[in-house]
Amino acid sequence: MQVAVNFFSKHKQVISYGLSLAILLFLLKWLEMRYVIINHSLEIYIGAIAMIFTGLGIWLALKLTKPKTVVVEKEVFIHSEDTFYPNNQSIEKLGISRRELEVLQLISAGFSNQEIADQLFVSLNTIKTHSSNLFGKLDVKSRTQAVEKAKRLNIIGK
Amino acid sequence: MQVAVNFFSKHKQVISYGLSLAILLFLLKWLEMRYVIINHSLEIYIGAIAMIFTGLGIWLALKLTKPKTVVVEKEVFIHSEDTFYPNNQSIEKLGISRRELEVLQLISAGFSNQEIADQLFVSLNTIKTHSSNLFGKLDVKSRTQAVEKAKRLNIIGK
DNA sequence: TTTTAAGTCATACTTTTGAGTGATTTTGGT
DNA sequence: ACCAAAATCACTCAAAAGTATGACTTAAAA
Numbered sequence: 001m002q003v004a005v006n007f008f009s010k011h012k013q014v015i016s017y018g019l020s021l022a023i024l025l026f027l028l029k030w031l032e033m034r035y036v037i038i039n040h041s042l043e044i045y046i047g048a049i050a051m052i053f054t055g056l057g058i059w060l061a062l063k064l065t066k067p068k069t070v071v072v073e074k075e076v077f078i079h080s081e082d083t084f085y086p087n088n089q090s091i092e093k094l095g096i097s098r099r100e101l102e103v104l105q106l107i108s109a110g111f112s113n114q115e116i117a118d119q120l121f122v123s124l125n126t127i128k129t130h131s132s133n134l135f136g137k138l139d140v141k142s143r144t145q146a147v148e149k150a151k152r153l154n155i156i157g158k
Numbered sequence: 159m160q161v162a163v164n165f166f167s168k169h170k171q172v173i174s175y176g177l178s179l180a181i182l183l184f185l186l187k188w189l190e191m192r193y194v195i196i197n198h199s200l201e202i203y204i205g206a207i208a209m210i211f212t213g214l215g216i217w218l219a220l221k222l223t224k225p226k227t228v229v230v231e232k233e234v235f236i237h238s239e240d241t242f243y244p245n246n247q248s249i250e251k252l253g254i255s256r257r258e259l260e261v262l263q264l265i266s267a268g269f270s271n272q273e274i275a276d277q278l279f280v281s282l283n284t285i286k287t288h289s290s291n292l293f294g295k296l297d298v299k300s301r302t303q304a305v306e307k308a309k310r311l312n313i314i315g316k
Numbered sequence: 317t318t319t320t321a322a323g324t325c326a327t328a329c330t331t332t333t334g335a336g337t338g339a340t341t342t343t344g345g346t
Numbered sequence: 347a348c349c350a351a352a353a354t355c356a357c358t359c360a361a362a363a364g365t366a367t368g369a370c371t372t373a374a375a376a
Contacts, residue, residue, distance in 0.1 A: 053208045140268070
């Protein structure tokens with residue numbers, strides 16, 4: 001029982017197409033009789049049939065063919081900025097404080113010590129102390145090295 | 159002249175289909191005459207035409223329709239280390255030379271001017287000149303800014 | 317051949333960075 | 347209230363970075 005219902009629902013389209021075809025054939029039969037009786041030109045009749053069935057064929061083909069699926073691979077660049085999470089383990093292990101991390105981020109953004117001092121409302125000397133302590137903890141000798149290493153250790157974003 | 163050639167080559171397929179159709183129609187005319195003469199059943203003749211033109215319609219539809227393209231977006235994770243290609247357009251636009259690019263890469267790797275000079279077997283002053291020119295072209299004022307901007311412009315890898 | 321751009325190097329000078337040291341103040345937790 | 351870490355700042359000195367200018371060589375392009 002269930003199987004039968006399943007069959008009908010699954011082939012609903014095909015069945016409806018079949019029915020349409022049958023109706024069309026009956027229509028043609030009727031047309032044929034009329035034309036034969038009225039004795040019109042056979043060419044017109046033939047032409048009509050040809051056109052109708054050409055159209056039917058086109059319609060059938062368009063409806064029944066599966067879409068030719070073309071899979072286009074589209075590159076989606078995943079920017080690490082979107083998914084960056086600082087490696088807190090590294091930060092704690094190295095004993096880097098919040099303020100130092102802040103300074104580190106500004107250094108990596110390309111700011112000079114003076115600019116960082118202005119942004120954080122502290123003196124230039126303070127920033128120098130922070131950066132110096134930072135270099136010690138990161139075991140580097142310059143700001144560019146610090147940035148390179150911090151990015152490598154995922155302490156700051158890339 | 160060129161236009162005409164262009165027209166024929168561009169519509170080659172459509173034209174060949176049209177010719178096929180014409181040939182088919184002549185064939186039918188011939189069949190019609192034979193059937194009329196031999197006085198066979200009209201139903202068979204009609205049926206044959208219907209089938210032929212249905213087939214023609216299907217064939218036409220299949221040949222002429224563009225494939226229904228389904229674009230499937232596929233996420234491709236690009237690891238910058240594996241697949242970095244320098245943005246040559248930016249490099250050319252800024253007029254950065256090979257040597258300057260080389261210096262830029264070493265700067266971003268965290269090397270000092272002296273270390274870079276040693277690696278490239280040139281003098282410290284030469285590296286200073288290169289980096290100074292580089293900063294001018296990148297419109298920055300320090301090596302850290304240069305690194306930041308160059309990475310942002312995809313001139314060097316991250 | 318002349319011109320042009322790239323690369324090299326030097327000198328003189330200024331600015332920035334970084335090391336080392338020491339000191340004071342905040343802050344958070346026991 | 348006390349302690350320790352964090353944060354602040356100053357001062358000096360040295361090294362590195364950066365600017366400006368000019369000169370020389372070479373290779374490629376006009």
